[in-house]
Amino acid sequence: MAQREAQIALALAAIRIGEAKSIRAAQRAYAVPESTLRARLAGTTNRRTAHQYRKRLSVRQVVDWILEQDTQGFTPSHARTREMATRILRMNVVGRPIEAARINGTHPEAIQEFYLLYEDIVRRFNIQPCNTWNMDEHWTAVGVCTNSYVLASSSQRRSYVKSPESREWVSIIEIVSPAGGFARPLVIFKDTAPQTTHFPTDTPDWLYTTSENGWTTNSKGISWLYDIFIIPETQPKDGQWRLLIMDGHGSHTSTEFLWICKQNKVHLLFLPANTSHVLQPLDLGVSAPLKSRYRSQTVALASLDDALPIKKQRFVTCYNLALKKTFTPRLLRTGWQAAGLYPFNPSKGPNSSQVQAPKPRQSMPPPHQEINPIFTTPTSSRYIQQATKSIRKKAGEKQALYQALHKAGHAINSLDASHIALAHRNTQLQAQLDTIVTKKRRKVQVNPNTQFGNIDNITMARQAQALLEEKEASKQVKYDAMAAARELEEQSFEALQFEWQMDDF
Structure with missing residues (x-):
């Protein structure tokens, strides 16, 4: 590898100083692929250098952890292995993974415009922190998928893992305030109607509903307004305005949803696309700790109860325990502070490590040939x-x-x-x-006793038409040959020849 890189460096130097007249000449002189030289001249680097920043993970640590889990009867899946590797990377001060759409779609200009709009709304309507809310819907898996591969020791042919059975998604709508307050969540199960078997004995005081796929809908969003957000107990005193910050999901932008908010003095502020990881307090404060604690509860429950399935009833129990540990005033305020909304700090979003301004690619044009x-x-x-x-x-x-x-x-x-x-x-x-020349068509003969032609009639007509076309094509070949002969007769012999004669010089 080192010798090859040295040859590439010599070839690039020869091209830049003019010793090699072209890229192909450098390729022949130094035995380096032409595509590699063109890529390096365009500004790319070799694969090892390009991925060097990712190689802070010790493979030995991950392997030891997999073998340890295997001996304990908790053979890890790929998802759990990735999670452990991510924790090791965090320990080595490596950034966490993030979707490419979020990075590519997060523009500092849109974030700055959001801050200006937020500041203007708070100033014009005199909205207090206790009347500012952030609402978000997130999805949580009830169980763990059973048809997944796991990683174990290569010395044994099969490994078994205690699993909480099949996966089923549940939607939860949460709402929090910078003053440390929060309202009860709305849980949406995948079912036709709520059943008594969905809930444990000590069912928490939440709101529960069902939908065909476990996701929210326009009607669910409107019901959430009437049953949670604009009930008389939560209305502010003296007719003050409230601010509701949320993403642009379709259930939040229906005409009826907007009209109900306007009638009840609720000002809506939508987050720009692909910026919830930078501007949404719920994502920055309690979302990650809540999901982590919920997963810990499901894993502990599976180990104690010999892999009993995590159904809706057990989901309510596990999620309730995780919610009580996570929704604390300190964590709730942390999310608003990290988003730069309270206290107001408009430099938080654009200066976030998850916002990358597009960098122009500097490419060196290939030498003129x-x-x-x-x-x-x-x-x-x-x-x-x-x-x-x-x-x-x-x-x-x-x-x-x-x-x-x-x-x-x-x-x-x-x-x-x-x-x-x-x-x-x-x-x-x-x-x-x-x-002038038109193809002859064959009429489909239809029995007068029937109204429509059947497939047999159509097939016979198509066969007859194909025979006519073959006859016409054979005649056309003869016509083309005669036309070519006449064209050659009209040209002189000198027009059909071309001579080159060059003396030595």
């Missing part, structure tokens, strides 16, 4: 003239050769003009022929 017109096949008189000038510069004044090439250029121009005229004439004649 001059093409000698002498060694190219002339396609017009312009190339003949270029070759003539090049020969005169190198061979001196040879008037006879110059005149011969000059006349050859004129001859090519004349032939090109006649060729274009013939092609245009052929196109016109073909268009006229197409308008």
Whole structure:
């Protein structure tokens, strides 16, 4: 690898200083692929250097952890292995993974505009922190998928893991305030209607509903407004305005949803697309700790209860325990502070490590390669003239050769003009022929006792039409041959020959 990189470096240096006249010349001289040289000249680096920042993870640590889990009967899946590897990377001060759409779609200009709009709304409507809310819907898996591969020791053929059975998604709508307050969540199960078996004995005081796929809908969003957010117990005193910050999900942007909020003095502020990881307090404060604690509860429950399935009833129990540990005033305020909304700090979002401004790619253009017109096949008189000038510069004044090439250029121009005229004439004649000659069609014979033609009638008509087309095609070949013969008779013998004669010089 080191020797190959040294050869590439020498080839690039030869191109830059002009020692190699072209990329292909450098490729032949240093035995380096041409595609590699072009990529390096365009600004790319080798694969090892490009991925060096990711190699802070000790493979030995991950392998030891997999073997330890295997001996304990908790053979890890790929998802759990990735989670452990991510924790090791965090320990080594490596950033956590993030979706490419979030990075590419997060623009500092949109974030700054959001801060300006937020500041203007709070100032104009005199909205207090206790009347500012952030609402978000997130999805949580009830169980763990059973059809997943796991990682274990290579010395044994099969490994078994205690699993909380099949996975089922549940939607939860949460709402928090910078003053440390929060309202009860809305849980949406995947079912036709809530069942008594969904809930444990000590069911928490939440709101529960169902939908066909476990996701929210427009009607669910409106019901959430009436049953949670704008109930009389939560209305502010003295008719003050409230601010509700949320993403642009379709259930939040329906006309009825907007109208209900306007009637109840609720000002809506939507987050820009792909910025919830930077501007949404719920994501920055309690979302990650809540999901982590919920997963810990499900894993502990599976180990104690011998892999009993995590159904809706057990989900409510596990999620309730995780919610009580996570929704604390300190964590709730942390999310608003990290988003730069309370206390107001508009530099938080644009300066976040998860916001990357697009960097222009600096590419070095490949060296200019001059093409000698002498060694190219002339396609017009312009190339003949270029070759003539090049020969005169190198061979001196040879008037006879110059005149011969000059006349050859004129001859090519004349032939090109006649060729274009013939092609245009052929196109016109073909268009006229197409308008005169029409293909014969075969009528589908239908039995008068029936109203519609069947497949047998249509097949017979298609066969008859194919025979007619074959006869016409055989006649057309004869016509084309006769037309070509007449065209050759009209041309002179001199027009059909072209001679080149060049003396040594």
